[in-house]
């Protein structure tokens with residue numbers, strides 16, 4: 001069988017583990033040919049292929065990024081995009097396509113599946129906002145990196161008696177913020193799920209610095225916004241492609257805090273550091289399990305699905321049920337962040 005493979009959307013640690021598992025299991029166990037497409041859906045549209053075999057996956061488990069390359073390109077957003085995908089898949093005699101991606105890639109995958117292609121998707125995103133799965137590849141590593149950064153920022157905050165605002169990624173979800181914020185012992189954790197009141201933030205910081213300590217760590221998700229009608233007028237800043245402008249909310253919040261409290265305040269924008277470098281064992285294992293499950297699904301003819309971690313098990317969920325439906329942070333996790341901060 002000829003099985004296509006692509007990684008789309010933003011990169012993250014753990015993608016190479018999934019690619020390795022697809023190649024090892026697909027070629028090694030079943031003798032399938034694995035055909036890689038470079039740079040996500042862009043490579044499918046352009047017919048940019050790369051045969052994948054054992055030499056390509058040697059020693060890739062510890063490496064970050066994706067050996068296939070990736071792009072933020074969705075064929076369903078372009079006239080003739082799906083037709084171009086179909087033409088390439090036919091020319092390359094691809095019998096099933098494994099797509100590793102976040103929400104945008106999965107949405108395109110569901111459109112291509114509707115056009116008749118046998119698709120198995122694998123969820124990845126540091127944002128952890130793909131529904132249907134407990135975890136997506138990359139999230140665990142991103143939380144680790146953000147937590148380590150908060151730990152480091154703690155010591156310098158304390159030495160200088162400063163308020164340190166730490167902006168983390170996550171797009172419109174606060175998964176990284178609540179997890180890294182709780183793990184790093186942040187004093188305040190601000191998320192898109194729970195719009196903040198700047199007056200309360202200022203009151204809290206003044207009280208804390210008067211009564212308990214002379215430094216504070218404020219973790220803010222890049223998609224967090226102040227409560228509408230409050231005394232801070234700010235809405236999430238979007239760039240040309242609808243992406244959240246890195247640093248915008250962090251900078252603005254630090255400015256407001258400094259102005260209103262008079263405290264020495266600094267901001268750290270963690271940015272793409274959260275997406276780079278070596279994956280944690282959890283992400284290597286998750287990518288490996290998803291890769292094996294994807295090949296098994298192809299072999300069993302179970303397509304139009306996504307691999308998903310549900311409790312202890314990897315299961316298959318219909319792609320149509322998950323694409324375009326972002327997974328929200330549960331209320332109890334938000335509550336823990338509020339209570340402990």
Ligand code: F6P
Pocket residue numbers: 010072102125126127169170171222243244275
């Ligand atoms: O979706 C992953 C993510 O890292 C988001 O957290 C962030 O908003 C976005 O990608 C950044 O995208 P880009 O790498 O295209 O700037």
